[in-house]
Amino acid sequence: MTLSTPLSEVPRVGPVYEKRLKKLGITTVGDLLFHFPRAYEDLRNVTSIAQAKKEEGNVCVKGRVLKIRKGRTLRKHMSLVQAAVEDDTGTMQVVWFNQPYLTDTLKEGEEVYLAGKMARGSASAYLSNPAYEKAKALPMHTGRIVPVYAQTLGLTSRWLRFMVSGILQNAQGLSESLPPTLLQERGFPPIVKALQDIHFPNTPKEAEASRRRFAFEELFYLFLFVLSERKKLAAAKAPVIPFEPSLLQRFTSSLPFQLTEAQRKAAWRILKDLEKPRPMNRLLQGDVGSGKTVVAAMAALSARKAGLQTAFMAPTEILAQQHFKTLSLLFAPFKLKVALLTGKSDRWTSPKLPREPIEISRKKLLEKVKAGDMEVLVGTHALIQDKVRFGNLGLIVLDEQHRFGVRQRAKLQAASRKGHTLLVPHLLSMTATPIPRTLTLTLYGDLDLTLLDELPQGRKPVLTQVIAPEERKLAYKAVRKEIQKGRQVFVICPRIEEKSEIRNTKYEINSKFLPSLEVKSVKAEYERLSKEVFPDLRVAMLHGKLAQKEKEAVMRKFQRGTIDILVSTSVVEVGVDVPNATVMLIEGAEHFGLAQLHQFRGRVGRSAYQSHCFLFTESSSSRAASRLKALEESSSGFELAEKDLKLRGPGDLAGVKQWGMPDFAMEQLTNLPLVEEAREAALQILDEDIRLEHYPLLKEKVEKLRE
Ligand code: ADP
Numbered sequence: 001m002t003l004s005t006p007l008s009e010v011p012r013v014g015p016v017y018e019k020r021l022k023k024l025g026i027t028t029v030g031d032l033l034f035h036f037p038r039a040y041e042d043l044r045n046v047t048s049i050a051q052a053k054k055e056e057g058n059v060c061v062k063g064r065v066l067k068i069r070k071g072r073t074l075r076k077h078m079s080l081v082q083a084a085v086e087d088d089t090g091t092m093q094v095v096w097f098n099q100p101y102l103t104d105t106l107k108e109g110e111e112v113y114l115a116g117k118m119a120r121g122s123a124s125a126y127l128s129n130p131a132y133e134k135a136k137a138l139p140m141h142t143g144r145i146v147p148v149y150a151q152t153l154g155l156t157s158r159w160l161r162f163m164v165s166g167i168l169q170n171a172q173g174l175s176e177s178l179p180p181t182l183l184q185e186r187g188f189p190p191i192v193k194a195l196q197d198i199h200f201p202n203t204p205k206e207a208e209a210s211r212r213r214f215a216f217e218e219l220f221y222l223f224l225f226v227l228s229e230r231k232k233l234a235a236a237k238a239p240v241i242p243f244e245p246s247l248l249q250r251f252t253s254s255l256p257f258q259l260t261e262a263q264r265k266a267a268w269r270i271l272k273d274l275e276k277p278r279p280m281n282r283l284l285q286g287d288v289g290s291g292k293t294v295v296a297a298m299a300a301l302s303a304r305k306a307g308l309q310t311a312f313m314a315p316t317e318i319l320a321q322q323h324f325k326t327l328s329l330l331f332a333p334f335k336l337k338v339a340l341l342t343g344k345s346d347r348w349t350s351p352k353l354p355r356e357p358i359e360i361s362r363k364k365l366l367e368k369v370k371a372g373d374m375e376v377l378v379g380t381h382a383l384i385q386d387k388v389r390f391g392n393l394g395l396i397v398l399d400e401q402h403r404f405g406v407r408q409r410a411k412l413q414a415a416s417r418k419g420h421t422l423l424v425p426h427l428l429s430m431t432a433t434p435i436p437r438t439l440t441l442t443l444y445g446d447l448d449l450t451l452l453d454e455l456p457q458g459r460k461p462v463l464t465q466v467i468a469p470e471e472r473k474l475a476y477k478a479v480r481k482e483i484q485k486g487r488q489v490f491v492i493c494p495r496i497e498e499k500s501e502i503r504n505t506k507y508e509i510n511s512k513f514l515p516s517l518e519v520k521s522v523k524a525e526y527e528r529l530s531k532e533v534f535p536d537l538r539v540a541m542l543h544g545k546l547a548q549k550e551k552e553a554v555m556r557k558f559q560r561g562t563i564d565i566l567v568s569t570s571v572v573e574v575g576v577d578v579p580n581a582t583v584m585l586i587e588g589a590e591h592f593g594l595a596q597l598h599q600f601r602g603r604v605g606r607s608a609y610q611s612h613c614f615l616f617t618e619s620s621s622s623r624a625a626s627r628l629k630a631l632e633e634s635s636s637g638f639e640l641a642e643k644d645l646k647l648r649g650p651g652d653l654a655g656v657k658q659w660g661m662p663d664f665a666m667e668q669l670t671n672l673p674l675v676e677e678a679r680e681a682a683l684q685i686l687d688e689d690i691r692l693e694h695y696p697l698l699k700e701k702v703e704k705l706r707e
């Protein structure tokens with residue numbers, strides 16, 4: 001058995017479990033071994049039955065089964081197994097619900113471990129639904145530190161423990177991918193021991209040491225990848241794009257507003273980078289509404305002047321559409337041909353009629369792009385396909401780059417190398433999501449950073465309020481008032497449809513994991529608002545399951561102002577620019593991260609009108625309340641990102657997800673000393689061996705990250 005052995009070949013997994021595991025992305029032995037426990041339960045302390053009967057909480061006892069029999073509960077008619085268990089100090093009653101097979105598993109006279117919660121019946125104390133295990137085997141579920149895995153439908157911790165321990169017994173041959181010196185220097189446990197200890201530790205310390213090793217390892221590979229990319233890029237050549245003051249002057253005076261000081265400075269930095277024969281790799285970070293698009297446009301205009309094309313990539317269809325429109329208008333006076341290529345439809349605009357896009361076939365468009373005839377190509381992920389070849393690509397702009405990963409960025413720059421030119425294009429990434437320092441070091445270790453830390457003049461901060469359920473009417477009154485003034489409103493819901501899959505209670509359940517049944521859906525909310533609350537207003541809905549044409553039509557209408565209220569999922573989260581919208585109403589706000597809520601809020605407050613953000617929550621937890629409070633108090637994306645990082649961990653932030661980095665390693669992204677240690681170690685190795693020729697296993701890991 002090796003790490004890559006498929007689980008279908010592992011005895012006792014079987015097709016049913018294979019399918020359940022696959023849902024979690026677990027298909028090989030390695031995947032299963034690297035599915036680490038979420039927590040541990042310390043059941044090392046085995047008490048006597050006499051003692052256990054005095055306890056209130058969780059206990060673990062060892063005893064002999066005196067009697068065991070099946071029954072049914074009186075009222076709900078649930079299956080029930082009752083047992084009496086004794087040790088030298090006394091006898092206790094044990095009850096299991098919905099596990100009738102237990103009378104076959106546990107026989108009278110057998111020694112067992114039982115771990116669970118003491119309950120008080122009318123007569124005496126009994127053990128309710130405990131974990132059980134025969135005492136003769138090495139304990140796995142009781143009598144030791146027990147791993148607890150994340151709960152999923154039909155996949156219990158008990159089953160996972162059983163499989164993992166079986167596999168671990170055959171794991172001796174696993175190869176170690178960390179260099180031995182590195183293990184020694186840091187005192188990390190070698191791979192087999194580390195896996196053993198992370199699943200079945202003898203002490204909390206052992207688990208901790210393993211976790212540290214694995215987190216270090218993930219960060220280390222990440223750094224090897226990011227830093228080697230950076231070194232390669234630093235040695236590459238890029239086309240020189242000269243700085244053209246008079247052209248830029250003409251451009252800025254064509255705008256209906258004055259650039260902010262921050263925009264001016266950021267543009268200057270970027271244009272200076274473009275003059276160099278080395279590929280720029282810069283991140284422009286500015287809060288929502290700070291005006292990043294025009295800054296990027298200045299770079300694209302300069303590229304065109306130098307005879308080079310620009311690729312402008314956005315994370316969503318809606319956003320790509322919007323950029324296409326904006327850029328067509330901005331560039332029309334300068335006679336640029338702008339085209340749009342997305343997964344769904346292609347078109348372009350002639351500078352003479354920038355408001356009237358012309359449909360074009362994919363084949364034709366690709367030809368024109370290859371011939372260098374289209375000067376700015378806007379698009380979604382569709383832009384990274386191999387089929388897309390640029391005649392003369394000089395600049396890539398990546399909007400809302402936290403939506404892409406470092407990998408995709410690398411691919412973009414590499415892909416364009418396949419064109420006629422051997423030069424690597426410049427890369428400008430943009431994001432509104434502030435990145436905490438540990439992440440700048442890791443995921444963004446390969447980027448230079450420019451801040452856009454000023455909003456255009458005349459913007460009023462969005463007034464944000466968490467609304468209590470009983471004040472819903474007042475919020476709707478405010479909505480109506482805004483619409484009467486000619487403004488528009490967004491309503492965001494956490495899901496598209498009403499709740500469908502309620503988890504099956506047959507399996508281990510924990511109320512914490514049951515999704516709230518109150519989560520608002522776009523469809524139901526749309527029905528309610530359009531029929532009951534605002535029957536006289538123009539209400540529409542937008543979500544990912546609508547056909548592309550429908551989505552576009554709805555967005556167009558909203559942009560033109562012929563829709564008053566747009567009920568939507570998070571598809572409008574990033575970048576959508578409708579300055580006339582002044583109310584952002586968010587249902588089930590506790591389901592979103594702070595950074596994401598801040599993004600939603602950024603959809604309004606884009607004009608001189610006073611805007612409002614209303615947050616509704618169904619949750620009464622104080623943690624949810626304090627998170628939402630943070631939004632009321634702060635209008636700075638930076639502050640909120642730091643808070644989010646503290647409250648929720650880095651998982652929701654800035655492109656971490658795109659890495660597919662396991663949770664346990666993500667948790668460590670906020671651990672600055674560990675991050676720095678991993679970075680140091682990666683640098684040391686790259687300094688002596690940039691291609692990792694002497695480290696075939698490391699090389700393999702890094703190549704995997706590139707895929
Ligand atoms: P973001 O940084 O969130 O991408 P956008 O580039 O979409 O922001 O700009 C937000 C809005 O502000 C747009 O309508 C844009 O035309 C406008 N804008 C950009 N710069 C300025 C400025 N200096 N003064 C006034 N409005 C501006």
Ligand code: MG
Binds near residue numbers: 575
């Ligand atoms: Mg934007």
